[in-house]
Amino acid sequence: MQKIKPFLMHSDICFQQAENHFEVVNPATLEIIAYVKRTSFQELNQKIEKAGIAQKQWASKTALERADILWYWYHLIKQHKAPLARLMTMEQGKCLTEAMGEMDYAASFIRWFAEEARRIDGDILTSVKSTQKLMVIKQPIGVTAAITPWNFPAAMIARKAAPALAVGCAMLVKPATQTPLSAYALAELAYQAGIPQDLFVIVNGKASEISDTFTQHSLIRKISFTGSTEVGALIFKNSANHIKKLSLELGGNAPLIVFEDADLDKAAEGILASKFRNSGQTCVCTNRVYAHRSIYEALATKLVEKMQFLKLGNGLEDGVNQGPLIDEKAVLKVEQHIEDALSKGASCLVGGKRSELGKTFFEPTLLRDVTQQMLVAKEETFGPLCPLFKFETEDEVIQMANDTEFGLASYVFTQDTARQWRVSEALEYGMVGINTGIMSNEVAPFGGVKLSGLGREGSKYGVDDYLELKYLCVDLD
Numbered sequence: 001m002q003k004i005k006p007f008l009m010h011s012d013i014c015f016q017q018a019e020n021h022f023e024v025v026n027p028a029t030l031e032i033i034a035y036v037k038r039t040s041f042q043e044l045n046q047k048i049e050k051a052g053i054a055q056k057q058w059a060s061k062t063a064l065e066r067a068d069i070l071w072y073w074y075h076l077i078k079q080h081k082a083p084l085a086r087l088m089t090m091e092q093g094k095c096l097t098e099a100m101g102e103m104d105y106a107a108s109f110i111r112w113f114a115e116e117a118r119r120i121d122g123d124i125l126t127s128v129k130s131t132q133k134l135m136v137i138k139q140p141i142g143v144t145a146a147i148t149p150w151n152f153p154a155a156m157i158a159r160k161a162a163p164a165l166a167v168g169c170a171m172l173v174k175p176a177t178q179t180p181l182s183a184y185a186l187a188e189l190a191y192q193a194g195i196p197q198d199l200f201v202i203v204n205g206k207a208s209e210i211s212d213t214f215t216q217h218s219l220i221r222k223i224s225f226t227g228s229t230e231v232g233a234l235i236f237k238n239s240a241n242h243i244k245k246l247s248l249e250l251g252g253n254a255p256l257i258v259f260e261d262a263d264l265d266k267a268a269e270g271i272l273a274s275k276f277r278n279s280g281q282t283c284v285c286t287n288r289v290y291a292h293r294s295i296y297e298a299l300a301t302k303l304v305e306k307m308q309f310l311k312l313g314n315g316l317e318d319g320v321n322q323g324p325l326i327d328e329k330a331v332l333k334v335e336q337h338i339e340d341a342l343s344k345g346a347s348c349l350v351g352g353k354r355s356e357l358g359k360t361f362f363e364p365t366l367l368r369d370v371t372q373q374m375l376v377a378k379e380e381t382f383g384p385l386c387p388l389f390k391f392e393t394e395d396e397v398i399q400m401a402n403d404t405e406f407g408l409a410s411y412v413f414t415q416d417t418a419r420q421w422r423v424s425e426a427l428e429y430g431m432v433g434i435n436t437g438i439m440s441n442e443v444a445p446f447g448g449v450k451l452s453g454l455g456r457e458g459s460k461y462g463v464d465d466y467l468e469l470k471y472l473c474v475d476l477d
């Protein structure tokens with residue numbers, strides 16, 4: 001704890017129960033780590049007003065000045081990666097290796113957008129009149145707000161804040177109530193790097209009330225949200241009256257298809273990587289594995305063998321690669337999906353029950369003979385449950401994979417290049433991993449279609465949602 005405390009110096013954080021503060025609990029031990037202050041309505045409005053002033057000053061800096069500050073922030077995160085990862089494991093539960101990976105991932109967005117800051121170029125258009133020059137410039141949208149989830153307490157903030165700050169916006173962040181400490185730690189380093197305290201602001205409290213202020217305050221011009229589709233839809237609806245720009249990164253129901261010509265070892269590795277990342281609590285985690293009937297048994301056998309290496313425990317312990325789930329509600333959802341599948345004819349090959357380690361621990365589970373009629377085919381489990389479906393033809397599996405209202409990530413394992421293209425084009429998803437279970441990085445556009453959301457984060461496209469285009473027409477006559 002001593003190594004972590006320097007990142008938790010913010011006046012909103014304390015280590016003894018205090019009025020108007022909420023508890024942050026370690027999901028592995030259920031111990032209280034810290035208490036965080038709820039931002040009052042009045043404070044929130046003041047912070048938004050101050051962000052408006054800070055944004056104007058920040059936007060008047062050169063792109064190079066902003067980029068240099070972001071670079072420094074990136075270096076500070078890398079330098080303090082180990083204690084930051086430890087803090088994340090304590091509040092979120094993911095194993096330390098994954099938390100270290102998430103800190104690298106978070107930092108990668110800051111480096112990427114520091115680089116992009118210098119390439120926010122406008123255009124000169126081919127004019128329709130010889131006497132006129134037509135130009136487009138790009139300007140920061142202004143004060144923005146982010147609402148972020150508990151599953152990636154640092155990366156989801158960095159993926160939103162880095163493009164916003166790079167192009168000259170301000171950002172207020174409301175992190176998930178379960179994981180606010182990583183947000184404060186990131187902000188602490190941002191301030192050390194030279195990002196003004198009024199420009200990048202962490203706020204906490206009742207999510208619906210903060211969100212209502214974000215959607216109604218005229219200074220907030222854009223909201224970026226990652227979380228459930230239900231809450232995303234609510235923010236969409238509440239933003240309508242004020243026509244806010246929105247980025248919504250919502251739920252998924254990712255299919256992973258293994259064709260008969262796939263490299264089965266690679267496919268099994270890909271399934272493990274995608275399914276059990278963050279104990280299954282990732283919106284791009286595989287939710288449904290479709291295996292061709294001719295390789296079904298072989299793939300099941302390989303998965304049973306490989307799953308023996310999944311070690312459940314407190315993420316801070318050596319060798320543990322599967323931490324607890326975020327809370328007991330998450331465990332109940334996994335149980336519900338398993339019970340439903342078993343009652344309709346599936347059977348369990350690995351796991352299938354809560355662990356004796358504690359209320360939030362669930363054994364990594366493999367189910368076979370799963371069908372489209374079961375709950376797990378329709379809903380995102382968001383937990384360590386790997387269901388194996390069977391298919392016969394390419395057309396059939398494409399239809400099964402697309403039979404969902406979600407469209408975030410999908411995965412295909414096949415060695416046939418023509419099939420890779422055909423199936424990727426037919427899948428109604430924002431992202432397709434081909435012969436890989438992990439495809440997220442700062443260079444790639446992350447986002448979905450259908451109920452999985454709006455907009456793309458990361459990549460060269462990631463700045464667009466934080467910019468307004470302005471058209472200039474100069475008459476030379």
Ligand SMILES: NC(=O)C1=CN([C@@H]2O[C@H](COP(=O)(O)OP(=O)(O)OC[C@H]3O[C@@H](n4cnc5c(N)ncnc54)[C@H](OP(=O)(O)O)[C@@H]3O)[C@@H](O)[C@H]2O)C=CC1
Nearest residue numbers: 148149175176177207208211227228231249250251283382
């Ligand atoms: N796309 C993704 O990455 C994620 C998807 N999910 C999906 O959502 C399911 C439920 O997870 P859950 O944590 O409840 O997700 P939520 O959508 O409830 O939470 C995500 C963020 O939204 C905030 N929030 C909650 N209610 C509102 C509201 N009325 N208005 C505005 N913001 C709100 C939360 O704040 P607070 O923490 O204070 O409630 C948190 O900061 C998961 O099982 C999973 O299926 C969840 C997390 C991430």
Ligand SMILES: O=C(O)CCCC(=O)O
Nearest residue numbers: 151152226282283284440
């Ligand atoms: O929305 C999520 O679940 C976090 C994104 C994980 C990723 O970027 O791969």
